[in-house]
Amino acid sequence: MLRTILITLLGPMLWGSTYAVFTEMLPVEHPFFVGAIRALAGGLVLLAINPRIPRMATMGRYAVLGTLNMALFFALLFVAAARMPGGLAATLGAVQPLVVIALSSVLIRRLPHPVQVGAGVAGVAGVALLVLSPSEHAPDLIGVLAAIGGTCSMAVGTVLIDRWGRDGKPLEMATWQLILGGLILLPVAWAKEGLPPLPDAQALAGYGWLILLGTAFAYYVWNRGISRLGPGAAYLALASPVVATLIGTIWMGEIFSFWQWIGIALVLGAIATGVSVKRRAPVDPVPVAAN
Incomplete structure (x- = not known):
């Protein structure tokens, strides 16, 4: 059990490095393109591990989930990462389990x-402290809206998975959400941003880390891990904002005010508490449509 927990923890820890890798190694003026490449390439790597094509009805649902959980989420995540400190962006994004509970x-x-x-x-309250607290480095409004928007998009996708039921194994679901999300986002990135500059050695290393470790391996x-530990293990995702905050403060010199640190602690504590409580059964179960 402990070994499974430690291995599962590697996923969120790698996600926490996404913000620094993007801002320090990749073209920050092309957030949609980076999101599309991350999703599509990461999904293709997973497809090589599990080369199974689902049924068309299931694929349609994966397309909806890929739009919400990958295309919109990745695009808005990188917009937020480009405009605000990684620790702040990651913590705002980490409220997703609380949004899921509400939805x-x-x-x-x-x-x-x-x-x-x-x-x-x-x-x-923690988010309010993060966003509204007086600070020399006040958060960018567009960055805040992008982080919250990405969080809400993925929260809707998560609830839809719960409503529809899991069509297939978790790895298959992650694979096709990534591939379809990347294919959906790619033409949008092309139309809005155009092609990014040719990657140099640093950018290639950044893409390699993001695609192979931060996406394929992490997912x-x-x-x-979730398939073995159950949904209660979602609290392990708290490692992502913790790692992002540590990288930002230690390596990149990001500065937070006292009240913003209180806000970060409130958010992380709220999520750990919220996901550790057993959810109640639906009051009036909604029939699941046939595949």
């Missing part, structure tokens, strides 16, 4: 536990 009560009528309601309130160990 679940509406879309699938799964009432939250009272403790989860309290965690949600604490999480909102593989994450999905493998």
Whole structure:
């Protein structure tokens, strides 16, 4: 069990490095393109591991999920990463489990536990401290909106997975969400940003890290771990904002105010509390459509 937890933890830890790798090694003026390449190339690597093509009905659902969880999420993630400190962007993105809890009560009528309601309130307070606290480095409004928008997009996709049921194994789901999300985002990136400059050695190393370790390997160990540990292991995702914050403060010299540190602690504590409580069963289960 401990070995599985430690291996699973590698996924969020690698995700936490995404912000620094993007801003220091990749073309920050092409966030959509970087998101498309990350999704498509990472998905193709996973497809080589698990070369299975799902049914058309399942593929349609993967396309919807790929749009929400990969295309929109990756695009907005890199917009946020380009405009604000990585630790702040990662912490704002980490409120996604709390958004999922709120959406679940509406879309699938799964009432939250009272403790989860309290965690949600604490999480909102933490986000307010992060965004509104006086600081020499006030967060960029577009960056904040992008981080929150990406969080909400992935939260909707997560709830849809819960509503539709898991079509296939977790690795297959991750593979085709990445591939289809990348294919959807690529023409948007081309139209909006054009081609980025030819990558130099530093950019190639950044793409290699992001695609092979930060996407293919990270998603593989994450999905493998969640399938063995259960959904309660979602608290391990807290490693992502923690790593991003440590990299930002130690390596990149990012500075947060006292109240922003309080906000980060509130958000992380709220998420750890919220996802550790067992969810209630749906009040009136919604029939799952046939594949």
